[in-house]
Amino acid sequence: MSIKYMDEYRDSEISRKLVEKIGNLSRNAIRLMEVCGTHTVAIFRSGIRSVLPETITLLSGPGCPVCVTDQKEIDAFIELARTKDVIITTFGDLMRVPGTFSSLQQERADGRDIRVVYSTFDALEVAKKNPEKKVVFLGIGFETTAPTIAAAILAAVQREIENFLVISAHKLVPPALEALVATANVAIDGFILPGHVSVIIGLKAYQPFFEKHRIPSVVTGFEPTDILQAILILVEQVEKKYPRLENAYQRAVTFDGNAKAWNMMQEVFETVDAGWRGLGVIPQSGLKIRERFRAHDAARVFDIQVHGTQDPRGCACGEILTGLKTPPECPLYKTRCSPTDPVGPCMVSSEGTCAAYYRYHAD
Amino acid sequence: MCLAIPSKITKIDNQMATIDVDGVQREVSLLLLADAQVGDYVIVHAGFAIQKVDEAAAKETLKLLREALSLMGRREGD
Numbered sequence: 001m002s003i004k005y006m007d008e009y010r011d012s013e014i015s016r017k018l019v020e021k022i023g024n025l026s027r028n029a030i031r032l033m034e035v036c037g038t039h040t041v042a043i044f045r046s047g048i049r050s051v052l053p054e055t056i057t058l059l060s061g062p063g064c065p066v067c068v069t070d071q072k073e074i075d076a077f078i079e080l081a082r083t084k085d086v087i088i089t090t091f092g093d094l095m096r097v098p099g100t101f102s103s104l105q106q107e108r109a110d111g112r113d114i115r116v117v118y119s120t121f122d123a124l125e126v127a128k129k130n131p132e133k134k135v136v137f138l139g140i141g142f143e144t145t146a147p148t149i150a151a152a153i154l155a156a157v158q159r160e161i162e163n164f165l166v167i168s169a170h171k172l173v174p175p176a177l178e179a180l181v182a183t184a185n186v187a188i189d190g191f192i193l194p195g196h197v198s199v200i201i202g203l204k205a206y207q208p209f210f211e212k213h214r215i216p217s218v219v220t221g222f223e224p225t226d227i228l229q230a231i232l233i234l235v236e237q238v239e240k241k242y243p244r245l246e247n248a249y250q251r252a253v254t255f256d257g258n259a260k261a262w263n264m265m266q267e268v269f270e271t272v273d274a275g276w277r278g279l280g281v282i283p284q285s286g287l288k289i290r291e292r293f294r295a296h297d298a299a300r301v302f303d304i305q306v307h308g309t310q311d312p313r314g315c316a317c318g319e320i321l322t323g324l325k326t327p328p329e330c331p332l333y334k335t336r337c338s339p340t341d342p343v344g345p346c347m348v349s350s351e352g353t354c355a356a357y358y359r360y361h362a363d
Numbered sequence: 364m365c366l367a368i369p370s371k372i373t374k375i376d377n378q379m380a381t382i383d384v385d386g387v388q389r390e391v392s393l394l395l396l397a398d399a400q401v402g403d404y405v406i407v408h409a410g411f412a413i414q415k416v417d418e419a420a421a422k423e424t425l426k427l428l429r430e431a432l433s434l435m436g437r438r439e440g441d
């Protein structure tokens with residue numbers, strides 16, 4: 001069952017007209033970046049890249065949760081999985097991400113207890129059923145996922161499920177935009193801002209960034225019409241040299257965001273500096289579990305030591321996440337690296353840029 | 364990670380809602396949503412409803428878009 005008007009968001013006539021209008025308006029060569037893995041996939045799947053005029057280059061930014069997770073964090077997850085009496089619960093995409101020496105999938109094959117769950121509440125159930133073990137959820141993702149983890153920690157406190165823990169490797173989008181703009185050589189003329197991160201943080205969260213840099217920025221949804229509309233707005237802004245921060249996803253995103261979810265996230269987490277793949281350490285771009293929830297914080301409960309962390313050799317994932325390279329520019333792409341045998345996380349996750357290129361043959 | 368398509372709430376029991384995803388019933392938590400009701404369309408992320416879809420805004424966006432693209436008059440009576 002779907003909403004009737006949703007079909008109109010996929011209306012090919014609207015899309016065709018939008019493409020036509022973009023073509024008529026676009027004069028200057030511009031580079032637009034989407035900063036959300038779900039947008040990356042939606043753009044490839046709908047074939048938008050192939051119908052846009054040559055003046056427009058679409059880049060995929062650091063929007064795939066698995067991809068931006070620092071190699072040190074991946075290694076820490078693996079180390080945790082090796083800890084006695086620990087059950088790891090995780091979203092599926094993390095399983096095959098290669099750490100420096102192993103992967104979660106490899107660890108599971110070696111007999112560690114690692115379970116893929118659909119939601120944090122499933123992980124909570126695992127904890128309830130296994131009181132003699134410590135059940136650790138691997139917390140990755142952005143502002144959309146962090147509130148679901150906060151909700152699970154609060155529920156664990158309330159229901160006295162003391163053996164439920166989280167290791168928080170969450171990342172925040174606005175600081176990443178700052179870091180991207182500050183990265184030398186990364187020239188971006190406009191941002192397609194994430195839909196569901198914005199549902200939580202609201203349009204207002206981007207205001208400081210926008211006011212500082214005056215780069216055209218549009219929040220949008222995931223239907224072809226949404227994405228094309230955002231591109232049209234960005235092209236208009238660039239051509240008229242009139243940058244704005246706009247919301248093309250009014251049916252879901254408000255100025256203030258989802259206050260309930262946001263407050264829950266603030267109750268459980270505080271911001272900290274965090275390391276990102278490809279972007280390095282970005283100030284105040286990560287979330288740490290607050291002191292009063294320390295019993296549920298795996299980073300405090302366990303002494304996790306990782307040594308010798310190294311990024312996958314030859315993998316250009318970091319440069320791809322910042323728009324400096326595209327997958328075909330990586331020598332390993334399609335030679336040694338493919339979705340069945342991935343070298344780096346950008347090929348593992350279905351939201352990764354390399355996987356999207358591979359799958360939709362966009363080279 | 365994001366399920367982009369909104370789903371309809373068919374039942375609410377305490378803080379859990381049953382949603383319909385292409386005919387398949389799924390349970391999602393309502394803990395992150397202030398005022399969900401049966402019949403609402405919601406955006407779901409990893410087992411949680413995170414937002415109600417504003418139907419009026421959805422229609423308004425389409426209307427403005429059609430005007431801007433000179434596509435008025437189509438789909439009257441839809």
Ligand code: SF4
Nearest residue numbers: 315316317330337344
């Ligand atoms: S193709 Fe593979 S090795 Fe190359 S950047 Fe992508 S994930 Fe890394």
